[in-house]
Amino acid sequence: MFGLLVAQNIAFYVIAALIVFGALRVVTCKNLVHAALWLVLVLAGVAGQYILLAAEFVAVTQVLVYLGAIVVLFLFGIMLTRAKTGHDLELDNPTPAKVGAGVIGVLLLGVMGYALWDAWRGQELGDIVVQRTAEVSDSLFSTYLLPFEVISVLLLAALIGAIVLARRD
Amino acid sequence: MLGGDPLLSGDIDLAVVLIVLLKVVVVFALLLVATMFMIWWERKIIGDLQNRIGPNTAGPFGLFQTFADGVKFFFKEDLLPDRAQRRVFILAPLLTVVPAFLLFCIVPFGGDFANGANGTVELFGHETYLQLADPPVGILFALAMSSVAVYGVMLAGWSSGSKYPLLGSVRASAQMVSYEAALGLSVCAVVLTTGTLSTHGMVVHQAGDGWGSFIPNWNLLAAGIVPFVVFLIASQAELNRPPFDLVEAEQELVGGYHTEYSSIRFALFFVAEFMNSVTMGAIIVTLFLGGPAGPAPWGPGWLWGVGWFLLKLLVFLFVFVWIRGTLPRVRYDQLMDLGWKVLIPISLGWLLVLATFHVARDQHWNGVVVALVGAAIGLTFFGLLRFAIATSKARRLEGVVD
Numbered sequence: 001m002f003g004l005l006v007a008q009n010i011a012f013y014v015i016a017a018l019i020v021f022g023a024l025r026v027v028t029c030k031n032l033v034h035a036a037l038w039l040v041l042v043l044a045g046v047a048g049q050y051i052l053l054a055a056e057f058v059a060v061t062q063v064l065v066y067l068g069a070i071v072v073l074f075l076f077g078i079m080l081t082r083a084k085t086g087h088d089l090e091l092d093n094p095t096p097a098k099v100g101a102g103v104i105g106v107l108l109l110g111v112m113g114y115a116l117w118d119a120w121r122g123q124e125l126g127d128i129v130v131q132r133t134a135e136v137s138d139s140l141f142s143t144y145l146l147p148f149e150v151i152s153v154l155l156l157a158a159l160i161g162a163i164v165l166a167r168r169d
Numbered sequence: 170m171l172g173g174d175p176l177l178s179g180d181i182d183l184a185v186v187l188i189v190l191l192k193v194v195v196v197f198a199l200l201l202v203a204t205m206f207m208i209w210w211e212r213k214i215i216g217d218l219q220n221r222i223g224p225n226t227a228g229p230f231g232l233f234q235t236f237a238d239g240v241k242f243f244f245k246e247d248l249l250p251d252r253a254q255r256r257v258f259i260l261a262p263l264l265t266v267v268p269a270f271l272l273f274c275i276v277p278f279g280g281d282f283a284n285g286a287n288g289t290v291e292l293f294g295h296e297t298y299l300q301l302a303d304p305p306v307g308i309l310f311a312l313a314m315s316s317v318a319v320y321g322v323m324l325a326g327w328s329s330g331s332k333y334p335l336l337g338s339v340r341a342s343a344q345m346v347s348y349e350a351a352l353g354l355s356v357c358a359v360v361l362t363t364g365t366l367s368t369h370g371m372v373v374h375q376a377g378d379g380w381g382s383f384i385p386n387w388n389l390l391a392a393g394i395v396p397f398v399v400f401l402i403a404s405q406a407e408l409n410r411p412p413f414d415l416v417e418a419e420q421e422l423v424g425g426y427h428t429e430y431s432s433i434r435f436a437l438f439f440v441a442e443f444m445n446s447v448t449m450g451a452i453i454v455t456l457f458l459g460g461p462a463g464p465a466p467w468g469p470g471w472l473w474g475v476g477w478f479l480l481k482l483l484v485f486l487f488v489f490v491w492i493r494g495t496l497p498r499v500r501y502d503q504l505m506d507l508g509w510k511v512l513i514p515i516s517l518g519w520l521l522v523l524a525t526f527h528v529a530r531d532q533h534w535n536g537v538v539v540a541l542v543g544a545a546i547g548l549t550f551f552g553l554l555r556f557a558i559a560t561s562k563a564r565r566l567e568g569v570v571d
Binding site: 033034037040056057060061063064067068069072073075076079080132133 | 254257304305306309310312313316317319320323324326327335338339342343346349366
């Protein structure tokens with residue numbers, strides 16, 4: 001068990017370093033498509049972390065939804081609108097926007113870090129148990145039914161909003 | 170962690186690691202050989218269908234044609250276009266090939282499933298399944314890999330820095346993303362019927378006897394024929410095979426997303442395409458036709474399993490080529506209409522019907538009432554959908570909406 005934990009820790013830090021590096025490249029990279037590709041690395045790394053935590057279903061869903069659908073749609077949008085062949089896609093924000101984004105990023109990190117630290121203070125997690133998909137779906141459709149449905153309404157609203165914005169009749 | 174395989178449930182020693190490595194090598198080699206012969210098979214059968222001879226020079230019946238082509242590709246000049254995004258251009262073929270390999274590792278390709286056996290095989294004193302990995306999320310992994318495969322196509326077209334590949338890749342990715350929904354929904358129907366996501370679990374579930382104890386308990390019958398047909402059509406679109414091969418429509422796009430590729434990089438795309446055909450056939454066999462499950466009258470059961478699997482797979486590989494040789498290519502709007510307005514509503518509706526029947530069986534509802542109410546609701550939604558489509562079409566013709 002101990003040997004497994006050491007290996008798990010090493011893998012965690014390697015993947016975490018990759019994720020952080022990728023995330024930095026997403027915001028510093030000036031080519032839009034390259035930024036999206038670095039985002040793929042970040043999201044794939046997150047999926048890897050889920051696997052390390054024995055949450056296979058969440059990991060596969062992460063790959064299906066984020067890598068397989070969302071970033072593909074990003075790339076799709078970029079290709080349809082901006083990717084004129086032969087032009088480099090340069091984009092950059094003015095300095096005030098960069099400073100603002102940096103401040104917001106640090107604030108978010110602080111708040112979320114504190115929330116996590118506060119919630120799990122002094123708690124020890126037991127052995128990692130593989131979470132079965134049936135358990136995930138059971139709790140999703142009983143305990144968390146209302147949030148689940150609310151989120152789907154939110155997505156519907158976003159969908160309608162996108163259609164309204166895109167259609168200029 | 171790696172699921173139901175009894176090999177990994179006990180202590181993991183060197184022998185177990187070696188067995189896993191052996192399985193990796195065998196599956197890798199089998200997939201490569203199968204792909205080579207798939208290319209030969211496709212060319213030969215399409216030749217027969219078109220009243221030609223097909224490859225017949227290299228080796229007996231032209232069997233080594235693919236091998237010769239592969240060697241030729243290796244020795245060709247590897248061109249890198251001036252305007253290409255170098256790194257992405259080099260990365261793209263790899264992003265296509267790797268998911269194609271990974272997809273096959275969840276396919277059970279053998280094992281003894283006859284007479285209630287659960288498919289384990291004794292290998293060097295350890296019990297194991299004849300499949301590389303049996304993760305609890307099984308079939309979701311396959312869907313995830315096939316959605317990751319979009320990247321290779323997309324980035325290949327974009328990084329080439331030329332307009333026809335870009336158009337080809339935009340078409341390809343739109344098509345693959347659209348048909349993934351129908352593919353996923355028909356898989357949902359199978360998961361609902363078998364009650365498991367694991368591919369091995371699906372085969373075990375289908376291994377028993379069905380009605381009259383001579384008709385097999387295949388999902389093709391248990392889940393209805395609709396998910397199977399939807400899956401078959403959607404898989405052809407997902408594979409970019411004819412009649413959905415607009416991705417590489419030569420008349421319109423020169424060659425498609427891989428126009429600028431040459432030498433071994435082009436070969437990688439080519440190999441991945443045929444490899445995906447083989448794997449998709451294997452996944453259809455697993456999902457709907459009971460995979461390696463089948464009777465084993467005499468001799469070792471696991472060998473019968475492999476035999477049944479290969480036989481079923483061969484039937485599908487023939488059907489794939491047959492479809493290709495028979496149907497003309499669809500237009501792009503027909504493709505999108507078929508995906509969004511036919512396949513997705515049908516598979517979604519069928520999923521609801523299946524779910525209703527499962528609930529009705531559990532709650533002991535009156536079957537006739539359930540069927541009547543279900544039919545009424547189904548007809549209402551079908552009418553509403555037809556009405557919506559007709560309205561949008563009429564509006565488009567009027568020029569209200571462009």
